[in-house]
Amino acid sequence: MKKQFIRFGLLLVFMLLIVGCSEDSSTEGEGETQDPGETEKATELQDTLVFGRGADSTSLDPATETDGETFYVTQQIYDTLIDYEDGTTKLQPALATEWEASEDGKTFVLTLRDGVTFQDGTPFNAEAVVANFERWMSAEDFIYYGSMFGGYGEDEANIIERVEATSDLEVTFQLKRPSAPFLKNLAMSPFAIASPEAFDSLAENPVGTGPFKLDDWARNETITLVKNEDYWEDGKPYLNRVIFQVIPDNSARLTALQNGEIDLMDGVNPSDQTIIESDKNLKVFSRAPLNVAYMPMNNETAPFDDPLVRQAVNHAIDKEALIEGFFEGNAEPAKNMLPPTIDGYNDEIEPYAYDVEKAKELLAEAGYEAGELEVDLWTMDNPRPYMPAPAKIAESIQKNLADVGIIANIQTLDWSTYLEKAKNGEMPTFLIGWIGDNGDADNFLYTLLGTGSGNNYSFYSNEAVDKILLEAQAATDDAARADLYKQAQVLIHKDAPVVPLVHYESLMAGSSTLENYTPAPTGSEDFTDVTFSE
Numbered sequence: 001m002k003k004q005f006i007r008f009g010l011l012l013v014f015m016l017l018i019v020g021c022s023e024d025s026s027t028e029g030e031g032e033t034q035d036p037g038e039t040e041k042a043t044e045l046q047d048t049l050v051f052g053r054g055a056d057s058t059s060l061d062p063a064t065e066t067d068g069e070t071f072y073v074t075q076q077i078y079d080t081l082i083d084y085e086d087g088t089t090k091l092q093p094a095l096a097t098e099w100e101a102s103e104d105g106k107t108f109v110l111t112l113r114d115g116v117t118f119q120d121g122t123p124f125n126a127e128a129v130v131a132n133f134e135r136w137m138s139a140e141d142f143i144y145y146g147s148m149f150g151g152y153g154e155d156e157a158n159i160i161e162r163v164e165a166t167s168d169l170e171v172t173f174q175l176k177r178p179s180a181p182f183l184k185n186l187a188m189s190p191f192a193i194a195s196p197e198a199f200d201s202l203a204e205n206p207v208g209t210g211p212f213k214l215d216d217w218a219r220n221e222t223i224t225l226v227k228n229e230d231y232w233e234d235g236k237p238y239l240n241r242v243i244f245q246v247i248p249d250n251s252a253r254l255t256a257l258q259n260g261e262i263d264l265m266d267g268v269n270p271s272d273q274t275i276i277e278s279d280k281n282l283k284v285f286s287r288a289p290l291n292v293a294y295m296p297m298n299n300e301t302a303p304f305d306d307p308l309v310r311q312a313v314n315h316a317i318d319k320e321a322l323i324e325g326f327f328e329g330n331a332e333p334a335k336n337m338l339p340p341t342i343d344g345y346n347d348e349i350e351p352y353a354y355d356v357e358k359a360k361e362l363l364a365e366a367g368y369e370a371g372e373l374e375v376d377l378w379t380m381d382n383p384r385p386y387m388p389a390p391a392k393i394a395e396s397i398q399k400n401l402a403d404v405g406i407i408a409n410i411q412t413l414d415w416s417t418y419l420e421k422a423k424n425g426e427m428p429t430f431l432i433g434w435i436g437d438n439g440d441a442d443n444f445l446y447t448l449l450g451t452g453s454g455n456n457y458s459f460y461s462n463e464a465v466d467k468i469l470l471e472a473q474a475a476t477d478d479a480a481r482a483d484l485y486k487q488a489q490v491l492i493h494k495d496a497p498v499v500p501l502v503h504y505e506s507l508m509a510g511s512s513t514l515e516n517y518t519p520a521p522t523g524s525e526d527f528t529d530v531t532f533s534e
Contacts, residue, residue, distance in 0.1 A: 047240040049514075049530055052253045052262035054382035055415040056220045056246050061202035062190045063135070063142050066455055067419055068385060068435060071189040071524045073223055073244055077119075078192030078208030081110060081129065081171075082183060086526070087288075087518040089439030091183060095124065095193055095209065096171075105178030105476050112169040116232045118195035119213045126165030131196040133163040143423075143454030144190035147447045148181075150470075159473075178474045180481055184438035189524040211237040211528045220246055238516075238531045248382050250389075254509065257282065263514055263532075267383040268507035270328030276509045285508040287519040290341065292334050292444070293386040293433040295397070295499040296458035298425055303366070303373055310496040312362035313429075314352035316404045317397055317499055325396060326389045327504055334500035336489050337434075337444055343478065344441035344485030349493050359404040370405030377401070377408040378430035380418050385506040385523055386433030393501075394431060422457045432457060435523040441485045442473055449492060460497035 055069050062074040083094035096110040116124040136145040137152050137160065151157030159175050159182075166172045175182065185191065198207035206214055209232065212225035223244040227237055245262055247253040253265045254272055258279065268276065268284070276282045297304035297313065304310055319333040335351035338344065363373065379394035387393060394410050401408045413421065421427050434455070437443050446469045447453055451461040465488050472484035508519055516529040 047238070047532075048243065049239050049241070049264065049527060050243045050245055050262040051525075051527075052245050052247045052256055052265040054246070054248055054250070054253070054267050054384070057223065057244075058416045058419065059203040060206040060214065060217075060223075061194075062192050063132075063144065063194075064203070065190070066143055067415070068523045069415065073225070074192060074206065074208075075189055075210075075524045075526055076212040076225055076242055076528075077206045077210045077214060078194060079210050080187050080189070080192050081112075082187040084187055084438075084520070084522065086529075087521065089184065089187075089290075089436075089521060091187060094187075095129075096186075099183065101183075105180070105474075106175045108173040108175070108182060109166070110171045110173075112171065113232060114169055116209050117230060118197075118207055118209055119228055119230075120195050120197055120207045122195050122197050124193070124209050125168050126171045127168075128196055129171045129193060130163050130165050131199075132191075132193050133160070135196075135199060136191070140454075142190075144188070147450070147453045147455055148185045148188070148191075148443070149179075150473075178476055180473060180476055181438065181440040181442045184440050184443075188437040188443075189522070190437075212239075212242055215241075222246070233528070237528045239527060242527055250383050257509055257511070260511075264508065264510040264517070266385055266506070266508050267388055268509050269388055270326070270330050270507065272509075273328065273330075273507060281512050282509055283512050283514070285510060285517070285519050287385065287506045287508065287523070288341070288521045289331070289503045289505045290339055290436040290439065290521040291386040291433060291506070291523075292337055292339060292503055293384075293431070293501045294334070294337065295429060295431055295501060296422075297429045297498060298427070298459055299461070299497050300425065300459045301428060303368070303375070304428060306366050307495055308362045308366035309368070309373075311352065312359040312366070312404065313401070313406070314496050314499050315355045315359040315362065316406070317400045317501070318354045319501060320354070322393060322396055323502060326393055327502060330507070331502040331504040334503050336493065337448055337498065337500050338441055338485070338489065339436070339444070339503045342436070342439065342441050342444070344472075344482040346486040346489040348486075349489060352496070356403050363405060368405070371407065373405065374407040374409070375428050376411050378411045378413065378418070378421075378427040380415055380431065381412050382415050384433055385435060386502075386504050387431060388504075388506070390431055397431075423454065425457075425459055430457075435521075437522050437524075439521065441481070442469070445469055445485060445488055445492070446473065449497060458497040460492075460495065462491060462495060465491050465495075 057070040057073050059065050079095050081096040085092050099110045101108050136142040150159045159179050161174045161176045164172045195207040211231045213228050215226040216224040225242045227240045250267045250269045256262045257265050276284050323331045379390045398408045447455050449460050451466050468488045472481050475481040513533045515531045515533050
């Protein structure tokens, strides 16, 4: 009996020890691993990229839009026939594996990638490519098509005579005249290939062949993409999700990055660069300045229908002060609409010097005394990659104009409405910018200043300039093309349809664990290869 009691006592002590150890172990475990939900969240963050940006996309149909906020997202959902190598505008295969041009530069044959399907399960083939081009050339709603290919449908200006499916995996383009930038144009984000079955609903329900597909869109908040498990590039993408988070204020976006709420952001205030570089958990990404921030003036309506007024405004703005005050020196003053890095840039042009007295003289010559000229100066309500502080820049320009006797009333609109008013010519003068799509001079000069171009927000028209730009499009000799663009810039500079402000080396910031990400010079980011280090 005594032995049984002793055994029972030892057993009880042993059980108590087990319970105690279990409780201690549980307490330590909670400190290290949190609860199962927290563990799942931590794992999820490793394969999810949260990208903080200043505004929402206007649509998810890249063929109808012109803004970078749309292309940030559509670049992940769709593929183009030809793509750009990371960090450059050099061409590489995408949905087309190879291409060949005829000697006269008017016929292009593209061989398409086999075994690719759209995200709705329908096959990608030559007929789908033809359907996309027929859609784009059918109506002026497709602004980029008209800008890059000259016109629509049967218009003589439309350089594409026909697009044919010459086999299931071969497309042949027959042009009316040679087009030097044709292949580079095909690589642009607006010419991403969509499923013909989804044409009627692409704005809200995009369907492409890209690495990610749409999961959810909470307007003005988030767009969530999920991995396309049937993507044609084996093993990619590496991420399971990409979330685009709208945070309008640059500083608030940086705070979110510092707190680990987002992983990557655009619109870094230049003054915050040193803060980011000193934080071991963050790193800075610099985008090559393939851009121009500028101020269009509506050339069709008073007072900006007078070139003397436009020249006066060019003399009135202190670009160096803008660079020092709002770009922290990470920009250079623009004297042409073409960035200096692009072949054909005319460096011999003398800029409109900051000269208050000269501006006053020109205004007087145009018939305006000090204080007689009053205009609305519009600015967007969100930062852009070419303009980190649009409201403050507008205030600085307002003061510059006041110094020469022009009263400028600053007006602000949300980004989507802003773009719509710009297209419709409803703003006499405003701040905007352009990030090159393909690294070609045509994409700046004809796109932004060619008569009838959908992105010609100044409504500038000069027959001599148009003739030169069209000749340059057709020229196959690089040196001859460059010379033509230099000639065009001389005429444009004299007409002063816009105020070129700066070319900005914009900054982005991200988590120090972010890997395999290179900012695209065109601004159309590609997250296919992005990963996170441990």
